[in-house]
Amino acid sequence: MVIAAPPRPGAGARAIDGATIMGALNEVPDPEIPGVSIVELGMIGAVDVRPDEIAVELLPTFVGCPALEVIRDAIANRLAGLGRTVRVDVSFATPWSSDRISPAGREKLRAAGFAPPAPVRPGRLLPMLDAAAAPVACPYCGSLRTTLENAFGPTQCRSIRHCADCRQPFEAFKPI
Amino acid sequence: MIDLALAPGLRTALAELLLTMADDEFVSGFTDSEWTGIAPLLEEDVAISSISQDELGHARALYQLLATVLADGRDEDALAYDREPDAFRHARLLDHPRGDWADTIARRFLYELADEARLASIGDGYPPLTELVGKLRREERYHRMHLVAWIERLAHGGTEPRERLVAALAAVGPDAATVFTPLADEPSLLEARILTRPLAAAEAAWRADLTGILVPLGLPVPPAVTPTTDGRTGHSDSFRWLWGEFTSVRRSEAGATW
CATH class of the missing domain: 3.30.300.130 (Fe-S cluster assembly (FSCA))
Known part of the structure; x- marks a missing residue:
């Protein structure tokens, strides 16, 4: 026993x-x-x-x-x-990339009003400028008719976009 | 744990490289942070402030690395704020005052591309620097994109913006290559693969890069000047004033914790 x-x-x-x-x-x-x-x-x-x-x-x-x-x-x-x-x-041994944000993290960002970043993937220099390859959905209405207003935002990791459908400015995480 | 032991000579050479990189980022970041609140457009106010914040953050990380290499008891704040103006080793290009918007765009454009060529010259000889540079290069992409966009915008912006940009490039252009002022002991850095190419080779790459952007816009490429050894010493009155600004809080109460 x-x-x-x-x-x-x-x-x-x-x-x-x-x-x-x-x-x-x-x-x-x-x-x-x-x-x-x-x-x-x-x-x-x-x-x-x-x-x-x-x-x-x-x-x-x-x-x-x-x-x-x-x-x-x-x-x-x-x-x-x-x-x-x-x-x-x-540590910078593994450089942080926005590709490290988990699926749950991306969904929570979106729910908080921040568009999650487009995937960086190797070889793509600045996917945020390549709207055709990486459309960014408005976190409020889901429209893909959004444009980059400013690559820089209120914090280093965010940029500013505008939605043509719900006419809201919103913040998007920078792909990096 | 990686063995980071450095021979004394190599330690000195690495410290000089780190000091020049950190001072360049710090002085350029502080200079352009002066635009916060007074940039020509609100969107640009956000952008230049964010870029300046990036540069100050890069300087901080480089000073931290320098502090571990020097191991003389100074931390990153002591390195940034407790030196006399003559001990700074930023390039003469960054000695120019903030100036007007065209001056800022010309100076920062030339610097961003030079910094990119320098970062591309860092090898794998000192892993902490290699790792940091890998991260810095990701961030600097955004700076390059932004400055190239502004050069194009001013070049195509009608008579006055173009004239002012041309005048600004003429004013800072002769000092642009001072970013590549030869280091005292580049052979040791090359042998240790901390550098993969001499700074003179980085300068050639930078010049080709610049030419590819400026010539199609009909803008003057900075003149090729004979490399001088004094490109990072003998600072301007403008920098001495700036030094007084950025050290004022620190000097007001020695040893205080803010």
Whole structure:
């Protein structure tokens, strides 16, 4: 007869693996678009769980993203209390691309009023200018009759477009 | 963990490369951030502000990398704000004042294409720089697109915009190639594959790129000048004033946390 031994109380007792950490990080919202998480935006690279430390690789959407420190603190706060040191390494080893945004992330962006980016795919320099190859749907009415107003927007990762059908300006994530 | 140990000579050479890249991005970003709120169009206000923010962010990442290479206790803020004006190593092209809109477009267009040629010359010899440059090049595509569009717009914009653009290109053109001022120890950087080609070769690529855009528009290509070693020293009064601006908050309370 096997009797399950109770776990030792205190730090490090619970089984923590990469999936646990990714699940927790999926609760960390983007500071500027709270409806979508940093995991859904593809900002988490590798997660390394060791007996005494959790190392998280954070991939900035843009090198100069001013929200980076806020995100770093939010990660540390969310993972605090797991009984291990939390280390967040900002990394460019895998350059963040808008192609990293998950299907769930794209849908949440759209629901929040931001058109998700067209796929970048290798070899395509600036898909946002190639309307025929990569039409951008209006996040409000779904019309494809939208035009680029400004490749730059209120944050580094967004551009400004206009919908000819519902006559709304809207923001679109830059393909990068 | 990758072994990032550098021989002392190579460390010095790499530090000079990083300092020139970071100072170029920082000074150009700060100069053009002066347009925020006063650009000719609201859409352009957003665009030039976003480009400037990108450049300041690039400078920050490059200064952070430089701080790890120097390992002398200075962080990115100390490198950006605690040096005297004469210690800056940005190119003389970026010593020119913000000027009017044509001046800004001419200077930034020449710089963006030069920066692109320089980034394309970075090899795989120092992985942290290789990785950062891979990311920077993605972002810089948008800058190039925007500046080329403005050159075309002013060139086709009627008599006055064209004349002002031509005058601006003539004013900054002779200093444009200072971005490629030879580094003190390029042979070491080439041998270590931190650079894949001498900056003189990057300049030739840049000149071909410029020619392909300016000549069809009937605009003057900056003159080829003999490479000088003083293209990044002896800064202008305009830069000295700018330095006073961008260090003013930092100097107002030494050691403060803002």
